[in-house]
Amino acid sequence: MNPNQLTIALVQIPSVWANKSATLQLAKDRINEAAEKGAELVIFGEGFLPGYPWWLSVxxxxxxxxKVQKEIFAHYASQAIQIEKGDLKEIQQLAKEKSIAIYLGIIERPTDRGGHSLYCTLVYIDPKGEIQSVHRKLQPTYDERLVWSPGDGNGLRVHPLKAFTVGGLNCWENWMPLARTALYGLGENLHVAVWPGSVRNTELITRMIAQESRSFVISVSSLMRKTDFPSDTPHLEYILENFPEIIGDGGSCIAGPDGKWILEPIADKEGILIETLNFNRVLEERQNFDPVGHYSRPDVLQLQVNRERQNSIKLKDS
Incomplete structure (x- = not known):
């Protein structure tokens, strides 16, 4: 086994929308499939479990x-993930059994914030099945703010994986220069960007981040079609009335540390995309540019990052 090579699985599939149990099973099936194909890291799109809030735009x-919006939200919230209650235990066990790392986009309803508000969260599970980071999206985008709460810096972390150091961000927070810089400064050289599903989101920024960071950049998107809404979705006819046949067309892709495509954006294709990356390419491209190393000036420019988990109360028991 070559420690400098890492095989990645990009899972570009639709959720069983707002159905936690069915989408959990779907994730487990795809993790097993990816493991059979030799993957050492498997990545799912933004909010994959149990799905992106697609109804907002239509x-x-x-x-x-x-009343209608409240009922749709309540249904969506009822299917969100509560890590503290063990909702990801089966995924963790599978990661351990297969010795495979996982980046999983979830809609989280955390008990440490009262258990009712939702967060767009990216979870990293290591090959031992341990959750190593729970990154809540720093700033939901536009209409997402109607259902998602802003996160904090606690999940701005990177993780060793063979020769690589991996980190990740959700969707448009990849456009936040300081969020990217925080991960670069921690040694990231394989950047994971997760998206709900659109080539227009991934076709420019994936290569841009790769060129800026001199890292591998993996963009993973989901799919979404009319047929992916379960029949028991509240107000389904109303949602589908103005819903196009395909609203999420994928766009998963990989750029190398030189900013060139390894895998160009793939649209309208469901399945698992497999690629093997070579860490030496990172070292080659850092020879002439390293944004937080030899091409930085910390005596002039520095970034401070607050990674304290934010909470509305601080308990002090006597």
Whole structure:
């Protein structure tokens, strides 16, 4: 086994929308499939478990005190993940059994924030089955703010994986220069960017981040079609009324440390994409540019990062 080579699985599939148990099973099936294909790291899209809030863009989601919107949200929230209650235990066990690392996009309803608000979260599970980071999206984008809460810096962490150091961000927070810099400064050389599903999101930024960081950049997107909404979805006819046949077309791709495509964005294709990366390519490209190393000026420019997990209360028991 070559420690400098890492085989990656990009899982580009739709969720069983807002159905936690069915989407968990789907994730387990794809992890098993990826492991059979020799993958050492498997990555799912943003909010894959149990799905992105697609209804926002096709309904009057900002209507105040609207009964329909409340009922859709309540259904969506009821299917969100509560890590503290063991919702990811089966995924963790599978990671351990297969000795495979996992980046999994989830909709989290954390008990440490009261257990009712939702966060767009990227979870890293190591090959021993241990959760090593739970990164809550720093800033939900546009209509996402109607259902997701802003996260904190606690999950801005990187992880060793063979010769690589991996880190990840959710969707448009990949456009946040300081969030990227925080991961670069921690030694990241394999950047994971997860998306709900659109070539327009991945076709430019993937190569840009690769060129900026001189790292491998993996963008993983989901798919979403009308047929991916279960029949028991509240107000389904209303949601589908203005829903195109395909709203999430994928766009998963990989750029190398020189900013060139290893895997160009793949649209409208469901399945698992497999690639093997060679760490030496990182060292080659850092020869002339390293954004936090020899091409930085910490005496002039520095970034401070607050990684304290934020909470509304601080308990002090006597």
């Amino acid at each position: 309904t009057h989601a900002s209507a105040w005190d609207d």
